[in-house]
Amino acid sequence: MSFGSFDAHSGSNQSASAEINMVPLIDVMLVLLVIFLIAAPLITHSINVQLPQVNAQAIDTQQESLDVTITAEGEVFFADTLVEMSALSEFLERYQSQAQEMEVRIRADEAVNYGLVAETMSALKEAGLNKIGFVTQAKAD
Numbered sequence: 001m002s003f004g005s006f007d008a009h010s011g012s013n014q015s016a017s018a019e020i021n022m023v024p025l026i027d028v029m030l031v032l033l034v035i036f037l038i039a040a041p042l043i044t045h046s047i048n049v050q051l052p053q054v055n056a057q058a059i060d061t062q063q064e065s066l067d068v069t070i071t072a073e074g075e076v077f078f079a080d081t082l083v084e085m086s087a088l089s090e091f092l093e094r095y096q097s098q099a100q101e102m103e104v105r106i107r108a109d110e111a112v113n114y115g116l117v118a119e120t121m122s123a124l125k126e127a128g129l130n131k132i133g134f135v136t137q138a139k140a141d
Contacts, residue, residue, distance in 0.1 A: 072109040092127035
């Protein structure tokens with residue numbers, strides 16, 4: 001690749017090159033891609049819970065789903081939004097229109113009181129969300 005001079009008095013016949021050097025742009029994009037590939041799995045579950053370990057097979061679903069996380073401290077998160085138990089029914093009203101096709105996945109810490117899980121399930125059922133599943137971790141052999 002040759003570069004021309006912008007100086008009219010230089011006496012050369014070369015004109016300025018209008019090409020963009022793509023190599024630095026490609027390098028930057030590859031670095032961003034690597035950063036994204038490393039960071040994406042870390043972002044999926046930002047709420048730390050210790051899932052129960054069981055011998056169960058994974059189920060692949062393609063349905064729209066709502067992730068409910070119950071921490072060991074008894075905090076209930078819908079996606080990444082903390083919801084108080086007293087305001088749970090009002091919060092779930094926004095999902096009533098999608099209730100028939102939406103699946104709810106409960107990620108409850110193994111130290112959570114069963115009463116809190118049952119209370120959450122009851123609120124989900126009252127909102128019309130009947131497809132409820134539990135997320136567990138595969139038992140290490």
